[in-house]
Amino acid sequence: MKKLAVLPVLLCLLPAMAYAADSAPTPATSAFKMTLGLMVVLAVMAVLAWLVKRFSPGSRQQNSVARVVGGVSVGTRERVVVVEVAGRWIVVGVAPGHVSALANLDPDEALLSQPASDTPAPPFAGWLKRASEKFNAK
Incomplete structure (x- = not known):
């Protein structure tokens, strides 16, 4: 769970790292930024899906008579x-x-x-x- 606490900090630092790069973007850096952004979005979606599955109220197995x-x-x-x-x-x-x-x-x-x-x-x-x-x- 401590690793998950670092994720919001890293997400906040991503825009600052992007602006710290050279002012003249090259095609390679643009592709890298796009790929990095896509990976971050997919990771956030995976974490949210896991949290919904883990903590949804109807997911517990009910004991039936x-x-x-x-x-x-x-x-x-x-x-x-x-x-x-x-x-x-x-x-x-x-x-x-x-x-x-x-x-x-x-x-x-x-x-x-x-x-x-x-x-x-x-x-x-x-x-x-x-x-x-x-x-x-x-």
Whole structure:
């Protein structure tokens, strides 16, 4: 942070250094001054962007009560989503304008169970298959 405190002092001294040069500018000194000015402007913009990103009020990560564990699309605009709330998994059906709870289960129970097939499927896929079979049996 101490290095940033020197920046305004240097910015104030730049015009004085420019006027201290020869009164007859050459093309090389003009190009140098232009390049130096451009670099200063870009540096100031970068510092301002960093400060805005660092200290903006909405940039902090908010702790949410719910966390999306997984989901699968079951139609063009319909999805089945698993949401974790307070250590429980809630299976939710989501459609345009409608959300309905399908099941409420313990995460340990869903992760430990495997489908009865030769190729092991991900835990969520196996649970979803069993849950849909149980739901269709009713």
